[in-house]
Amino acid sequence: MNAILETQALTKTYGKGGNLFTALQNVTLTVAKGESVAILGKSGSGKSTLMHLLALLDKPTSGIISVAGQDAGKLSGRNLNLLRNKTFGFVFQQFFLNANTSVLENVILPLKIAGVHSGERKRRGLEALRQVELEDKARNKASDLSGGQKQRVVIARALINQPQIIFADEPTGNLDSTTGQRIEDLIFSLNKDQGITLILVTHDEELARRCHRQIYIKDGAIYVPARPATRPPVHPDAPTDTQPPAPRVKPQPPATPTKRLVHL
Amino acid sequence: MRLIDILTTASSNMFRSKLRTVLTILAIFIGAFTLTLTSGLGTGISSYIDKQVENLGAKDVMIIQAAGSNDGGPGGGGDPKAYDPAKKVSATAFGTTTTVLTNADVAKIKKVSGIKSVEPNLIITPDYIVGANGKKYQMSAGPYITGTNIDLASGSQLSNSASEHQALLPVEYVSVLGYSSNQAVVGQEVRIGVTDGTGKQHEIKTTLKGVQQKGLTNSGGMNTNSTLTSAIFKAQTIGLPPSAINSYQMLIAKFDGNSTEQQVTALKEALKKDGYEATTFVDQIGSFKQVINGIILALDAFAIIALLAASFGIINTLLMSVQERTKEIGLMKAMGMGGGRIFLLFSTEAVMLGFWGSLLGAGTAILAGQVINDVVSKNFLKDLVGLQLLSFPLTSIAAIIGLVMAIAFLAGTLPAYRAARQSPIDSLRYE
Numbered sequence A: 001m002n003a004i005l006e007t008q009a010l011t012k013t014y015g016k017g018g019n020l021f022t023a024l025q026n027v028t029l030t031v032a033k034g035e036s037v038a039i040l041g042k043s044g045s046g047k048s049t050l051m052h053l054l055a056l057l058d059k060p061t062s063g064i065i066s067v068a069g070q071d072a073g074k075l076s077g078r079n080l081n082l083l084r085n086k087t088f089g090f091v092f093q094q095f096f097l098n099a100n101t102s103v104l105e106n107v108i109l110p111l112k113i114a115g116v117h118s119g120e121r122k123r124r125g126l127e128a129l130r131q132v133e134l135e136d137k138a139r140n141k142a143s144d145l146s147g148g149q150k151q152r153v154v155i156a157r158a159l160i161n162q163p164q165i166i167f168a169d170e171p172t173g174n175l176d177s178t179t180g181q182r183i184e185d186l187i188f189s190l191n192k193d194q195g196i197t198l199i200l201v202t203h204d205e206e207l208a209r210r211c212h213r214q215i216y217i218k219d220g221a222i223y224v225p226a227r228p229a230t231r232p233p234v235h236p237d238a239p240t241d242t243q244p245p246a247p248r249v250k251p252q253p254p255a256t257p258t259k260r261l262v263h264l
Numbered sequence B: 001m002r003l004i005d006i007l008t009t010a011s012s013n014m015f016r017s018k019l020r021t022v023l024t025i026l027a028i029f030i031g032a033f034t035l036t037l038t039s040g041l042g043t044g045i046s047s048y049i050d051k052q053v054e055n056l057g058a059k060d061v062m063i064i065q066a067a068g069s070n071d072g073g074p075g076g077g078g079d080p081k082a083y084d085p086a087k088k089v090s091a092t093a094f095g096t097t098t099t100v101l102t103n104a105d106v107a108k109i110k111k112v113s114g115i116k117s118v119e120p121n122l123i124i125t126p127d128y129i130v131g132a133n134g135k136k137y138q139m140s141a142g143p144y145i146t147g148t149n150i151d152l153a154s155g156s157q158l159s160n161s162a163s164e165h166q167a168l169l170p171v172e173y174v175s176v177l178g179y180s181s182n183q184a185v186v187g188q189e190v191r192i193g194v195t196d197g198t199g200k201q202h203e204i205k206t207t208l209k210g211v212q213q214k215g216l217t218n219s220g221g222m223n224t225n226s227t228l229t230s231a232i233f234k235a236q237t238i239g240l241p242p243s244a245i246n247s248y249q250m251l252i253a254k255f256d257g258n259s260t261e262q263q264v265t266a267l268k269e270a271l272k273k274d275g276y277e278a279t280t281f282v283d284q285i286g287s288f289k290q291v292i293n294g295i296i297l298a299l300d301a302f303a304i305i306a307l308l309a310a311s312f313g314i315i316n317t318l319l320m321s322v323q324e325r326t327k328e329i330g331l332m333k334a335m336g337m338g339g340g341r342i343f344l345l346f347s348t349e350a351v352m353l354g355f356w357g358s359l360l361g362a363g364t365a366i367l368a369g370q371v372i373n374d375v376v377s378k379n380f381l382k383d384l385v386g387l388q389l390l391s392f393p394l395t396s397i398a399a400i401i402g403l404v405m406a407i408a409f410l411a412g413t414l415p416a417y418r419a420a421r422q423s424p425i426d427s428l429r430y431e
Helices: A047-054 A077-087 A103-107 A109-114 A118-131 A147-159 A177-194 A205-209 B003-014 B018-056 B103-111 B226-236 B261-273 B281-324 B326-334 B339-378 B394-421 B424-429
Strands: A003-014 A021-032 A036-040 A062-067 A088-092 A165-169 A197-202 A213-218 B061-066 B089-091 B097-099 B115-120 B128-130 B136-138 B141-143 B152-155 B166-170 B189-195 B201-212 B222-224 B251-255 B276-280
Touching (some): A003 A047, A021 A197, A047 A165, A047 A197, A077 A109, A088 A147, A103 A109, A103 A147, A109 B326, A118 A147, A165 A177, A177 A197, B018 B281, B018 B394, B103 B251, B141 B226, B166 B189, B166 B226, B189 B226, B201 B226, B276 B281, B281 B326, B326 B339, B326 B424, B339 B394
Parallel strands (some): A036 A213, B166 B201
Antiparallel strands (some): B089 B097, B115 B251, B128 B136, B128 B189, B189 B201
């Protein structure tokens, strides 16, 4: 198995003494290259904290995170920034687009940070927008787009540096169900067609079930639901050659019908 | 992020909140405008004074008086002094006394090494001047010192070695004496009236070599060459005792014009030991300049205070920007932008605020300066030909813009530091 992300006994606490709050406790997991993993949990469960740690946006109180076999805790700030810039792509629920600048300017921000020349930035920016079918909106202001278009811009931005991992935090949380479905399809196609590892944070069970594997977080720890998950045939054409490793955790989603659309 | 991208990003960020940016720039503008005007005033006046010193030209001349002159005595301030028969004292018009110098002093000073020549500064007191229209006008006169470069409206400088009588006519006498133009004066003969010691009046003829401009160093009287000076002095001392003739308030000494400042100081020290007080023209003008510089410095201080107030505007503007862009900063950090670059981005924005404010302020001040110069030189300072009240050399404008940018950078460090320190998760979570 070719692990791209590995954690060992990851613990994150906030505060001190009597106010000590353990957000994450002893989380050990492995994500293989090309896998899609859903991190599930209610709000306050610690799933976002786990994603922040995996995305190297935060440092664990204890434990080790390795990216492609490299201990991230031993990286200098500069190399850490470089790693994030080159390896990760981010898709957020709230988009985080700069409303005043053009769609293209928003998309090329990671390349700008990386110090890529403007000619190449434009070329790659338009290429990324083509992938999300928004090439014709390149000159528009980001604020003029619809929610679905905005999220596609965010995906184009996440794609532009050809990342190995995309972190998606409730990517469809702010979208209606039809638009949400199209964004989902787009995100999963990146995983399927381009082999980009996908780590998806959500509390939407149905969305999570489209992933190869689900990790449930409750009270800051991984937990295994009582009943085994039934994998829905969302991926009828799922490639058999990239068979993901046997899930470490067999999630058992509750039998109760889940809501498709979650507004936060 | 490459530097060019930092510059363009900071520049476009600056105008995201247009009104706020414009107001901040306006505050800087006022400071820079004031500073440019005051420094322009300083430069203008200083360069005018320098030009006047240049006009004097005689950088190899010092005026020598007896040490302790003008320090009181009978009728003056200070403590009464014991009578010294060896010291000749003369009363001045101001009720003070001054120790006079004699030919013995001239001989003594000649021996001081470094002194090339010593001549008494003859005080001549003509009564009047008569020109083309035959009317008499009061006139004062002073000897021309070789090497002096008098600001001329027409004609040429005087020659102290010439055997003919030569004089320069102050510009305001041209029309009252009946001449049509400054040029018409050159080569004309006028008569100068002098009263001798017995009360008898004499008239001395002289050729006018040209017309002198008004200036700080031309006190209004005509300049006379040595021959004419001697002639007038001779006429006015007829009937006076030799002791009165042979007593001078000042001597004019020449030294090596290539002397360094240290050498001049050493020469002054040597003269001081012999009981003489020597001042060069540069010294005399220098003290005047010091006063001007003091005033300019005070004005500059006000401008700097305005700039300091403006710098708080910069801090405020940028703090608000950092607050507003918390999420954006978080995003950029998540995408791998280092804290150093974030700092650079915000401090660049501060420096740009400073740049635009100072550029506009200095530019407007220069325009205002042209108008002020124009108005002033046509009105109450029109007599001071060649005076540019406000002068804006490129270097001092660049220095002002640089200074304002430096102040802006310092003001920007606090907000920029805050932005750089933000943690990406907290920023992304920020509502």
